[in-house]
Amino acid sequence: MSAATASKDVAKGSGIYSKAGSLSSERRWALWTAYASLILATIIFLAPPVYMFITSLKGSAEIANMQGNPWLVRNPTAENYTALLGNTMFLRFFLNSFIITGLVVLITMVISVLAAFALARMRFFGSQFLATGVFLTYLVPDTLLFIPLYQIVGGLGLLNSIWGLVLVYPTLTVPFCTWIMIGYFASIPKELDEAALIDGANWMQMLTKIFIPVAMPGIIAATIFAFTVSWAAFVYPTAFVTTPDQMPLTIGIVSQLVRADTFAWGQIMAGALLAALPPVVIYAFLMDYYIAGLTAGATKG
Amino acid sequence: MAQVSLRKIVKMYEGDVQAVKGIDLEIEDHEFVVLVGPSGCGKSTTLRMIAGLEEISSGDIAIGGTVVNDIPPRDRDIAMVFQNYALYPHMSVFDNMAFGLTLRKFPKAEIKRRVDEAARILDITPLLDRKPKALSGGQRQRVAMGRAIVRDPKVFLFDEPLSNLDAKLRVQMRTEIKKVHQTVRTTTVYVTHDQVEAMTLADRVVVMNQGLIEQVGPPQELYHHPATRFVAGFIGSPAMNFLPARVENGAVHLPGGAVLPIPEARRARYAGAPGMDLLFGIRPEHLTDHRPGLPNRADITITPEVIEPMGMETLAHFHLGEARDCCARLEPTVLAEPNVPIVLSADMNNMHLLDAKSGRVL
Ligand SMILES: Nc1ncnc2c1ncn2[C@@H]1O[C@H](COP(=O)(O)OP(=O)(O)O)[C@@H](O)[C@H]1O
Ligand SMILES: [Mg+2]
Numbered sequence: 207m208s209a210a211t212a213s214k215d216v217a218k219g220s221g222i223y224s225k226a227g228s229l230s231s232e233r234r235w236a237l238w239t240a241y242a243s244l245i246l247a248t249i250i251f252l253a254p255p256v257y258m259f260i261t262s263l264k265g266s267a268e269i270a271n272m273q274g275n276p277w278l279v280r281n282p283t284a285e286n287y288t289a290l291l292g293n294t295m296f297l298r299f300f301l302n303s304f305i306i307t308g309l310v311v312l313i314t315m316v317i318s319v320l321a322a323f324a325l326a327r328m329r330f331f332g333s334q335f336l337a338t339g340v341f342l343t344y345l346v347p348d349t350l351l352f353i354p355l356y357q358i359v360g361g362l363g364l365l366n367s368i369w370g371l372v373l374v375y376p377t378l379t380v381p382f383c384t385w386i387m388i389g390y391f392a393s394i395p396k397e398l399d400e401a402a403l404i405d406g407a408n409w410m411q412m413l414t415k416i417f418i419p420v421a422m423p424g425i426i427a428a429t430i431f432a433f434t435v436s437w438a439a440f441v442y443p444t445a446f447v448t449t450p451d452q453m454p455l456t457i458g459i460v461s462q463l464v465r466a467d468t469f470a471w472g473q474i475m476a477g478a479l480l481a482a483l484p485p486v487v488i489y490a491f492l493m494d495y496y497i498a499g500l501t502a503g504a505t506k507g
Numbered sequence: 508m509a510q511v512s513l514r515k516i517v518k519m520y521e522g523d524v525q526a527v528k529g530i531d532l533e534i535e536d537h538e539f540v541v542l543v544g545p546s547g548c549g550k551s552t553t554l555r556m557i558a559g560l561e562e563i564s565s566g567d568i569a570i571g572g573t574v575v576n577d578i579p580p581r582d583r584d585i586a587m588v589f590q591n592y593a594l595y596p597h598m599s600v601f602d603n604m605a606f607g608l609t610l611r612k613f614p615k616a617e618i619k620r621r622v623d624e625a626a627r628i629l630d631i632t633p634l635l636d637r638k639p640k641a642l643s644g645g646q647r648q649r650v651a652m653g654r655a656i657v658r659d660p661k662v663f664l665f666d667e668p669l670s671n672l673d674a675k676l677r678v679q680m681r682t683e684i685k686k687v688h689q690t691v692r693t694t695t696v697y698v699t700h701d702q703v704e705a706m707t708l709a710d711r712v713v714v715m716n717q718g719l720i721e722q723v724g725p726p727q728e729l730y731h732h733p734a735t736r737f738v739a740g741f742i743g744s745p746a747m748n749f750l751p752a753r754v755e756n757g758a759v760h761l762p763g764g765a766v767l768p769i770p771e772a773r774r775a776r777y778a779g780a781p782g783m784d785l786l787f788g789i790r791p792e793h794l795t796d797h798r799p800g801l802p803n804r805a806d807i808t809i810t811p812e813v814i815e816p817m818g819m820e821t822l823a824h825f826h827l828g829e830a831r832d833c834c835a836r837l838e839p840t841v842l843a844e845p846n847v848p849i850v851l852s853a854d855m856n857n858m859h860l861l862d863a864k865s866g867r868v869l
Contacts, residue, residue, distance in 0.1 A: 395591060395593065397589040397590075397591055397593035398593050398595065400558075400560050400580075400587070400589070400593070401587070401589065401593040401595075401654075402595075402606075403560070403579075403580045403581060404558060404559075404560075404580045404581065404585065404586065404587050404607075405581070405606050405607035405610060405654070405658075406581040406607055406610040406611050407581070407610055408581075411610060415606075416595060419597040420595075420596055420597055422597075
């Protein structure tokens with residue numbers, strides 16, 4: 207930076223062109239670096255889904271055929287998709303995932319918005335400590351928790367049931383969502399509540415009429431997080447669910463489309479792609495809000 | 508509308524910070540009272556206790572004759588305007604102003620009538636559909652005032668409402684606030700650290716210092732008859748000059764040998780002064796260029812360090828003995844120059860003598 211300004215000062219006498227030239231070459235270099243790294247990242251991230259897509263369009267014979275380039279499709283077919291969509295079990299997985307995720311997102315948002323509001327605004331004994339505690343629980347990984355949770359879920363008679371999952375997933379989503387919402391609510395100026403208080407609002411009205419609308423980007427970010435975590439959860443359903451009729455997509459696909467050591471690769475790929483669709487759709491819809499949410503959260507710890 | 512009474516109000520914050528140390532104040536119906544004082548003197552705390560946003564550690568606050576100590580803000584029938592406006596960012600200007608009425612379940616037509624009326628008074632009718640972020644600072648301030656006006660409360664509370672505006676707009680909005688008060692006549696408590704704002708707006712000014720009230724009175728009275736050194740130095744700009752002094756033989760003796768005779772009419776008042784350590788207090792406007800023939804004038808010779816021509820007047824800065832940063836206001840026609848001694852004339856009818864120890868004005 208200082209070098210650039212210095213060279214600008216030196217170049218002052220020698221006309222506008224040399225200045226523009228040096229600036230644009232600097233800019234071009236920056237652009238090249240940016241493009242190169244972006245392309246590299248894109249390839250790394252997109253190669254697996256593209257390969258999945260290609261494979262999902264092949265018949266079993268073509269997949270098993272080791273000759274030729276595996277990135278090319280010779281006889282494209284939709285048979286994997288039609289087989290899956292005609293398979294009531296697969297549709298059941300989809301429905302289960304939707305029920306679980308919908309309920310988990312709802313439960314998560316209700317709990318975390320209320321908890322965050324209380325922790326951010328109502329100064330009560332231990333509120334600071336609690337706020338930190340909430341975050342610490344998020345740091346405990348689910349691979350550590352599933353064994354004790356198995357006991358709890360078993361004790362409640364909810365093993366092998368989507369309701370058990372609905373109960374358990376919020377332990378993954380609530381702490382982080384609460385944390386996001388505390389940050390959001392804390393960034394709302396204190397005078398706003400005081401104005402609302404004087405205007406005649408009670409705590410509930412303050413939450414619903416001021417805090418929730420003002421913190422909408424944060425709520426959307428938290429919703430997307432809860433949706434993604436719940437949709438993609440793998441460890442808990444693997445541990446708690448045993449029969450196909452209660453399985454969500456994540457484990458349904460791998461457990462039911464793999465028979466002993468027969469892998470229905472085409473269907474697995476097609477199923478995985480279909481399973482990835484809802485999050486993609488949700489992201490696409492809420493992307494603008496989500497990004498606004500992420501950056502606003504970033505400036506306010 | 509109502510009067511507001513503060514009786515022995517104390518506020519202790521956690522950690523034993525005593526922000527307000529027992530103040531008594533009676534505010535009349537329709538009155539515009541300004542709390543003024545340096546930053547941290549407890550003005551906001553006092554205002555927030557009236558609003559019910561801070562608990563009162565001890566003492567009583569009554570609004571309209573009812574003690575409100577345990578009444579929550581929403582039931583005190585007050586409206587407050589904040590320094591940072593505190594507009595609801597997701598609501599239109601109309602909804603911002605209507606919010607309090609909506610929560611109180613006023614009929615739609617009544618809400619619209621009141622908001623339109625307030626918008627007309629404040630000249631913001633064309634802005635009613637906008638969101639706060641599409642408004643300038645001055646417009647936001649008007650909306651914040653509108654939000655207070657529509658409620659037609661017993662008391663308006665303002666906490667430094669103009670401090671976020673630039674100087675020119677501040678002067679304009681000051682006039683605006685005064686105009687609004689003359690229209691709606693609501694009892695008003697206004698907090699500012701700016702003594703000019705206090706002087707221009709107030710029916711009565713309350714000067715606060717370190718959690719206590721120094722003096723209460725109409726602006727002119729505070730200006731001409733300050734009770735303490737703090738008030739004397741705080742009110743007026745440039746500030747009053749204070750010079751160490753003694754009184755002997757009916758005259759004030761200043762460092763450097765100047766002897767200023769005390770006017771006949773004021774002698775009795777200073778009967779006890781001889782022998783005390785005193786401060787001679789005089790405002791720059793009462794320390795002017797030499798004008799022969801005026802009664803009750805006394806001459807002091809000083810050497811200006813800096814001359815500041817302001818157009819309608821010229822300020823001369825000087826020091827006299829240990830008293831630094833002294834200032835005199837000269838006619839613009841006077842040709843004063845730095846480091847050239849000049850004879851000034853002190854208006855002895857408008858001087859003050861203060862007890863150097865207690866700071867009391869004699
Ligand atoms: N919430 C608080 N907790 C502890 N001390 C506070 C709090 N608010 C204000 N104070 C202290 O109380 C004193 C008065 O503050 P305040 O009323 O805001 O002053 P002013 O408005 O006159 O500038 C200051 O010393 C301030 O530091
Ligand atoms: Mg203040």
